[in-house]
Amino acid sequence: MMQQPAKPAPSALNRRNFLATAGAGVAGSSLLTMLDARQAPAQIKGTTLRILQWSHFIPAYDAWYDKFAKEWGEKNGVKVRVDHIPHLDIPARMAAEFAAGAGHDIIYNGSSILTRLYYKNLVDLTDVSEAAAKKYGGWIPAAKSLVEVEGRWYGLPIFYILAPMTYRKDLFEQNNLKAPDTWELARVAARTLKPKGHPTGIALSQCADANLFWRSMFWSFGGTEATPSGDAPTIDSKELREFLKFAKAIFDEGMTPEVFSWDDASDNRYLASGIACWIHDAISAYRTTEDTNPEVFKNLVLMLEPQGLPGKRVSAAAPNVWMVWKFSKNQQAAKEFLTYLIDNDLEGMVQSRGYNMPYLNDRYKKPMPVIGTDPKLQILQDFPKIVAFYGQPGPSTTPIQEIVNTFVFPDMITKFCRGMAMEEAIKWGVGEYRRIYSKHKQA
C-alpha cells in the first residue's frame, strides 16, 4: 500500500493573508527605496495632488511655496493645486472635508493642531517621519507631542514659530537697566520705563498671542498644564499662584489697559511705533520694525526666553503640521511631496525670512540660514531645547484644544488683572479646565 503523502500542516498564512503581506511588503520597501533615492514612483504620474495651505504672514513664502509645489508636480508628472485660506478657517474646512469625505489630499494645521481629534481618519505618516529623523538627526523633543497618537505619527511637523524677547537697547542703557534675561528683570524694566512713556505689553485678549506668551511665562515659573500623558489637568498648583501674582504685578506696573484689546499684530505696531520698551513676540515684530521704523530697529535686541525660576526657560511656540486624509486617493503622492518638502525646509526658512523654524535636529547646525547670519537673530538658534506646545508637558490633546480655542488661560489672567480676587479667578479657570476635560472624557 502506497503511503499517503503527509498532509501539510495548516499554515497561518492563507492566500488572502499572503497577498496582503506581500503587497504591504512591496509597497513598504518601494516607499523606503523611493524615499532613499528621492525619486517618485511611476504610479503617481498623471495624478492630481490637492494641498490646503494657510496664508502665510510672509507673502513671499506663499509665492515660493506655490512655485515649489508646482515644480515638484512638473518633475513628477503630478498636477498640483495649492489653496490658501486664513489659518483660523482651517478647523471649519477640515470639518467640512471630513464630513464630505472629499477635498484636499494634504491639509495644513497651524496653531490649533487637530491630529488627536482626527487621527482615525488620517494617514499614518510614521514611515515618512522615521525616514526624515534618520536622515536629519532626529526630531526636536517637543515635536512628537503634536502628532503622535498610540505610538504612530499621524502628522508631519514642518515648522514652528517662536517668540523671543525683543527689547530696546537704547532705553535700557539710558536707564541703567539689565537685559531682560529673567522675567523679574523684564518687570523691573517695564516698571521703570512705563512712567517715562515706554510701557510694555502682552495681549490679554482672545487672540493667539495671549494664549501663547502668558503660557511661556507660566511654564517658566514651573507651571504645567496637564500630566505627561495628557489625561488630566495639573494647572491648579502653587506655581499657578506664584505666576498669577507676578502677572498681575507686571500688568499693573508695566502695561496699560490697551492689552485687553490687542490682536496678534498690536504688539508689532506697539514696538514699531517706538512706544514699547520690550515685547515678547514672533520675529514678525522685528521685521515690521525693520521695514517701518529704522531708528527703533537699530536698537532692537532679541533674547532667549526669560527665566522664571532660576535656569527655567520654556517657550510656548505656535506649531505647524501637515496631515494627509485617509480618504485621499493619492496618498502615495502626498507622502512623496511631504518628504520633498522636509528635504527643503531650510529653503522654506529662507523664504519666510527666518520665521519658519524647523523641527529636525540637524537643521540647527550653526550657522542656520537667515538667523545664523544676522547677529541679532543668532540667539534664535538656541530655542529648540526650550520650545514647548499647548498642553505642556503632555501632548496637544482634544481638551487642550478646546481650552485654547475658548481662551480659558488668558481669560483667567484677565479676570485677575481686572480686579477679581486671585482665588476666585483660579476657581473659575481651574473649573473650566476640569469641566472641559470631563466632557471630553465622557465623549
Place this chain on the structure above:
Amino acid sequence: MGGGRIPPDLLEAQAGMTPSSPSSGPDAASARAAGVSVAVRARPRRWLASQTSRRLAFGYLLLAPAVLYVLLLVGAPFVFSLFMALSDASVADTTASFVGLENFRAAFESDVFFIALRNSIGFTLVAALFKGMLGTSLAFLLLQPFWGKKFIRGLVVIPFTLPISISVLGWKWMYDSQFSVINWFLSTIGVIGSYGSADWPIWLGQPHLALAACIMVNVWRNFPFSAIVLLAGFTSVPNEILDAARVDGTSFFQRFRHVVVPMIAPILLIGFLFDTVFTLSDLGVVYLLTQGGPANATKILPVLAYQVGIQAGALGRGAAIALFLFPLLLPLMILMLRNLKRREY
C-alpha cells in the same frame, strides 16, 4: 364668497348623510342599510374622481415644491441640528450616540454660556433699536426730492453689500487702541485727552465699550437694510391718503403714527423679523473684532457655538449652544406672524 352653485358631488354626499325615518319599519330599514353600505363603499371611489378632490390634489401639487423646498432647506437642517444637540457628535466621527439632554446640561454648567446668552439678547435688542431709529430717519431723508437722489440711494446700501471681512477690518483699525481715528478726532476737538491719558477710550478693551463697539458695527452694516425696507413701505402709501390726513390738520408725527405705520405694519414686521434673525445669528462682526474677548465680555452664542463645535470639535455641544437661539426666536416669530395674519383679515 358664495354666488356659485353647489357641486353635484357635494349634494350627493349630503343626501347620503340624511338620517332615515324611524317609522319606516324593519324591512325598509334593512333595505336602506344595504343601500347605505353600497353607497359607503362606492363613495370613496366617486369622491376620488370628483371635481373637489381633483381641485384639492391640484392645489397640493402646486404647493408641493414650496413645501419640499422648506422641508429640505429648513426642516432637514433643523432636525439634523436637533439630532446633533442630543448626541455626542464630533467633527471627526461620522457616528454619534444619543446622550439625551447632556449637551444642554453641559452648556448650563458653564458661566460663559450665560454671559453669551445675556450678550446675545442685549446685542440684538440694542442693535434693533438703533437700526430702527437710523433706518427710519434715513428712509425719510431718501424720500425727499433732491439732486442725485438715485445715486445716493445706491451709495446707502454699500455697508450692507461690502464683504464683512473687509468692512470689519476697517472698523478694527478705527477702534485700534493706539491709532484709532475716532480717538484722534475726539482728541483733536478736545473731547478726550491725548493718547495715553486716562480718558483715552480703548474701544475693544473695556468690557462695555467693546460690546457697544461690536453693536455699532452691526448697526452700521445693517441699518441700510432697515432703511430700504422702510422706504419700500413708505412709497407704497398712497399720496391721497396722506393728503387727506394733511387736510384734516394732522402733524407729521400724527400722520406717521396713525396713517403710515398701520399701513406698512406687515412690511415693518417682516423687516424686523429678518433683522432679528440676522442679528442673533451674526457671527462675523464679533468673531472678527474680538473673538468674544476681553474675558468673554463680547461673547455671543454664535461665536461660542463655533468655538466649541467647530474649532474644538465638540459638534454636539456646539449644536446645543446654537439651538438656544431657537427658543429665543420662536416666541418672537409666533407673535409677529400671528399679528401679521390678524392684519390680513
